[in-house]
Amino acid sequence: MDQLERRIATVESEAKDLEVAANKKRIQASILRTQRNDLLPAFRLPNEVLQRIFHNVRIACKPEDYVPIIRVALVCRRWRDVATNQPELWTHIVDDPRDLTSILFERSKSAPVTVCLGNPHVPTTLRAWKAQEATWQTVCARIRSIESLDIRKPLDTLDDYVRELPRSAPKLRSLCLTNLSGSTYDTNQFSTNLPYLWGIPSKRMPQLRTIKLTNCHIGWDSPLLRNLTTFHIKHRDKHMRRFSADDLLGALDNMAQLVDLEIDTVIPNLLLANRTVRLNRLQSLKLTGRFRECHQFLQCVLIPETAAARISCYEEREDDDMPVAHHISIIPRRITESTTTGLTRPRSRSLEIFSSPEEREEGEPEAEFYAWPERIDFSLPLPNRNLCYEVPQYYGQSGTGPLLDAMLPFNIVSLSFRDWCNDFIDIYEALRMFPVVDDLFVREPGTWIINPIGDHTAEVADGFNDGILELLPKLKSISFERIAFESPSACPHDKREQVRFDHLLAFVKGREKLGAKIETLKFVECWNLSVEQVRQLETVVGKLVWPGTERWMECERPSCESCKGCA
Numbered sequence: 001m002d003q004l005e006r007r008i009a010t011v012e013s014e015a016k017d018l019e020v021a022a023n024k025k026r027i028q029a030s031i032l033r034t035q036r037n038d039l040l041p042a043f044r045l046p047n048e049v050l051q052r053i054f055h056n057v058r059i060a061c062k063p064e065d066y067v068p069i070i071r072v073a074l075v076c077r078r079w080r081d082v083a084t085n086q087p088e089l090w091t092h093i094v095d096d097p098r099d100l101t102s103i104l105f106e107r108s109k110s111a112p113v114t115v116c117l118g119n120p121h122v123p124t125t126l127r128a129w130k131a132q133e134a135t136w137q138t139v140c141a142r143i144r145s146i147e148s149l150d151i152r153k154p155l156d157t158l159d160d161y162v163r164e165l166p167r168s169a170p171k172l173r174s175l176c177l178t179n180l181s182g183s184t185y186d187t188n189q190f191s192t193n194l195p196y197l198w199g200i201p202s203k204r205m206p207q208l209r210t211i212k213l214t215n216c217h218i219g220w221d222s223p224l225l226r227n228l229t230t231f232h233i234k235h236r237d238k239h240m241r242r243f244s245a246d247d248l249l250g251a252l253d254n255m256a257q258l259v260d261l262e263i264d265t266v267i268p269n270l271l272l273a274n275r276t277v278r279l280n281r282l283q284s285l286k287l288t289g290r291f292r293e294c295h296q297f298l299q300c301v302l303i304p305e306t307a308a309a310r311i312s313c314y315e316e317r318e319d320d321d322m323p324v325a326h327h328i329s330i331i332p333r334r335i336t337e338s339t340t341t342g343l344t345r346p347r348s349r350s351l352e353i354f355s356s357p358e359e360r361e362e363g364e365p366e367a368e369f370y371a372w373p374e375r376i377d378f379s380l381p382l383p384n385r386n387l388c389y390e391v392p393q394y395y396g397q398s399g400t401g402p403l404l405d406a407m408l409p410f411n412i413v414s415l416s417f418r419d420w421c422n423d424f425i426d427i428y429e430a431l432r433m434f435p436v437v438d439d440l441f442v443r444e445p446g447t448w449i450i451n452p453i454g455d456h457t458a459e460v461a462d463g464f465n466d467g468i469l470e471l472l473p474k475l476k477s478i479s480f481e482r483i484a485f486e487s488p489s490a491c492p493h494d495k496r497e498q499v500r501f502d503h504l505l506a507f508v509k510g511r512e513k514l515g516a517k518i519e520t521l522k523f524v525e526c527w528n529l530s531v532e533q534v535r536q537l538e539t540v541v542g543k544l545v546w547p548g549t550e551r552w553m554e555c556e557r558p559s560c561e562s563c564k565g566c567a
Contacts, residue, residue, distance in 0.1 A: 034077065043076060050082045054089055063092035063114065087111035093139075095119045099131050101138045105145075112147035112171055115139055117161075120180050122154060136161060143169050152178040155192065158216065163196045168204045174230075175208060179215035192216045192237045202227055209257075217265075220251040228255055232262040234288075245273040249300060252277045263297070264288035264312075270296035278302045278335060285332070288312040288392065291406055295328045305334045310388045313406065314399045330406040331371070332387065348387070348407060350376035350414040353430075355421045367391055367400065367424050371407060378416040378441035379479055379524060391424065400424035401433075409433040416441040420448050428452045431471045438476040445480045446497040454503050457510035469516060479522040484553050487528040498553075501533055508540045517542060527553040 045053075054069060061068045073083035083089060090107035093100075095117045105113070117136070123129035139146070143166045151161055158179055179192055197218040202208070210230040211218075217235055218224070220243055225231065245268045252258070258279055267289055273296075279285075282303045287294055291313050303309065309332045331348060348371035355367040369389040376382065389407060391399040404425070415437045420427050427448055442449055456471045486498045508518050519542035523529070530550055538544045 043078070047082050050079060051086050054083050054086055058089050064094045064096075064116070066090075092116070095132065095135050099135060101135045105138060105142050108145070110145060113142070113145050114148040114150075115146055116150040116152075118150065118152040118178075120152065120154075122157075136164070140164060140166055143172070145171060147171050148174040148176075150174075150176040150178075152176075152180055155179045155181040155216070159194065159196075162194045165196070167200050169208075170205075171207055172205050173207045174210035174212075175224075176210075176212040177214070177216055177218075181215070192235065194218050197224060198222045200224060220247040225251055226254045227257060229257050230260040231255065231258060232260075234262070234264040236264065236266055244268055245270045246275075249273055249275055249277050252279065252301065255279070256281070258282055260284045262286040267293040267297055270300050273300055276300055276302060279307075280304065280335065282307045285309045286312070290314060291328060291330065291402060294330045295406070298330060298332050302333050302335050305336060306384075306386065307332075307334075308384070308386050308388075310390065312390045312392050313403055314392045315402045328406055329408055330389070330403075331408065334373075347411045348372060349374055349411060350378075350416075351407065351409070351412045352376075352378065352382075352416040352418065353420070354418040355424060367421065369403070369407065375414050375439075376416075378414065379481070379522070401429065404430065404433050410435055412437055414439045414441070416443070417449060418443040428456070428471070434472060436474050437472050438474045439479075440472065440475055440477070441479045441481070442483075443481045444497075445483050445499060447499065447503075450499050450503050450507065454507040454510070457507050457514070461510045461513050467514075469514060473516060475511075475516065476518065477520040477522070478518060479520075479524065480526070482525045483523055484527040485529055485533075487552065489552075498528070501529070505533075505536060505540070508537065512540050519543065520545065523547070527551050 054072065057072050058069050069083065069089055073080045084107055087107065087109040088111050090104045091111050091113045093104045093108075093113060093115045095101070117139070119132075123132050139149075146169065149169075149172060151158060153161065158177060162177070177194065192215060194216055195218075198221070200223065202223045205224060206227075208224055209228055211224065211228055212230070212232040214234045215237065217233065248268060249270070252261075253275070255261075259281055261279065261282060261284070263286070277300060279301060283306070285303055285307060287297060287309070289297070289312075294311055294313050298311075311330055311332075313330060329347075350372040352370040353367075354370070367390065370385045371387045371389070372383065389403055391403055412434050413436055415434055417440075420430075431452065453471050456465075457469070459465060460467055460469055484498045485501045485504075508521065511518055517540075521537060521541045521543070522545040526546060528551075529546065534544060534546060
């Protein structure tokens with residue numbers, strides 16, 4: 001037994017000697033690598049060049065992803081020292097489970113810091129809870145260096161954080177608060193209101209210019225709202241604290257510097273509001289709500305002519321207290337450039353409709369409507385799209401008709417379609433809403449547009465509908481940006497949509513017979529149209545514009561056996 005103990009002691013002693021020798025060798029290898037690196041051009045770069053390289057690596061990845069810059073910085077000791085002493089590389093802080101908050105604050109030094117506390121998971125262990133609390137306490141302790149603070153937490157945690165937030169943040173420019181519990185957290189009518197920010201005077205946060213609120217509110221009378229350039233609120237909690245028209249309009253009136261405004265919240269009745277708010281510096285407005293809410297808001301708020309507006313309206317349910325009224329306007333009132341007191345009449349003259357059968361990620365098709373106050377030639381490059389409408393998710397089928405009606409379609413004289421999806425509203429019903437359109441421009445025509453207007457024209461010509469044209473009765477000009485006609489020689493495998501020439505010819509003939517002759521028919525690009533067919537069209541329209549040469553559509557599959565004899 002004693003002999004075995006002596007052998008064990010000897011082996012352990014030899015192992016320690018080998019470990020000491022290995023450490024010495026590793027140190028020698030490290031010294032040699034440093035000497036080698038010092039001789040290589042890439043490792044002799046000036047600090048200024050290295051800092052520029054590290055900066056480009058940092059901005060090329062997501063702000064919260066530090067892996068690329070860490071890998072680059074660990075190339076050698078000098079690179080690591082340069083990187084760790086470059087504060088702007090470490091200014092994005094998240095509530096990572098690894099608890100790197102203290103290290104990142106230390107490396108960022110006095111540089112402005114962005115903090116995003118967006119971990120949605122509620123701590124389930126004491127250790128996790130302490131780590132979360134330590135992160136928040138570190139943030140509070142360094143609030144004077146924070147430029148942007150984004151808190152996304154369940155309501156109880158969000159409420160605690162806002163209560164504990166230091167009342168002085170001299171560098172804070174952006175504050176984003178998100179209640180992850182949603183808008184139906186409990187039945188308490190004050191559940192989603194955060195009153196602890198209400199009493200903070202703006203001089204305590206003098207640089208604050210952006211506030212974004214989701215499923216929560218801080219009160220329309222908060223002094224923090226007064227100096228904002230960006231304000232977003234998305235909060236439709238039926239239990240939220242009610243506010244008056246004066247609260248809303250008064251808050252907006254105090255935001256004299258406002259540039260970006262996004263509102264999706266319950267808007268009080270503004271019909272009796274005896275005031276008008278001018279947002280003279282506004283560049284972007286996004287308004288989401290019921291038709292009456294949007295209508296009343298746009299009647300009380302004036303925006304510049306150059307401001308981009310996106311209006312997203314939906315129809316109230318039938319059991320709502322305020323059903324949709326016909327012909328209520330949702331066209332923004334604009335401040336003219338020549339004077340701050342004059343207003344342009346809110347109406348649109350041109351409209352472009354874009355819809356797609358492709359579904360959004362949420363499972364609904366997409367539709368957008370762009371409007372202009374003047375007549376637009378859609379064959380030319382379009383001016384800025386300063387006014388856009390859309391139907392919110394889940395309201396596509398029930399909301400498209402009322403939305404078109406609220407755009408006052410009886411003022412539209414120039415109409416453009418980029419595509420159409422009947423999931424929103426039947427194309428026949430949509431075209432009936434434009435009684436004075438005299439110029440129609442279709443980007444990618446197909447049977448969806450040719451068949452309805454052709455069938456209706458034929459029915460009226462045969463004596464139906466009391467001989468009255470309901471679809472575009474004032475139409476004088478039609479332009480097709482890209483159109484392909486059916487051809488006997490077309491490849492049977494070609495799935496691109498093609499229009500029957502006889503349907504188009506019957507349509508223009510029918511219009512001529514009814515005394516509503518098409519004055520101008522224009523094909524910007526066309527395929528499978530022969531000279532003989534052009535002559536037929538010229539006899540029934542006032543003017544035909546086409547490329548001037550026959551152009552036949554080629555199969556998209558060059559190796560297709562069915563097309564070898566077509567040439």
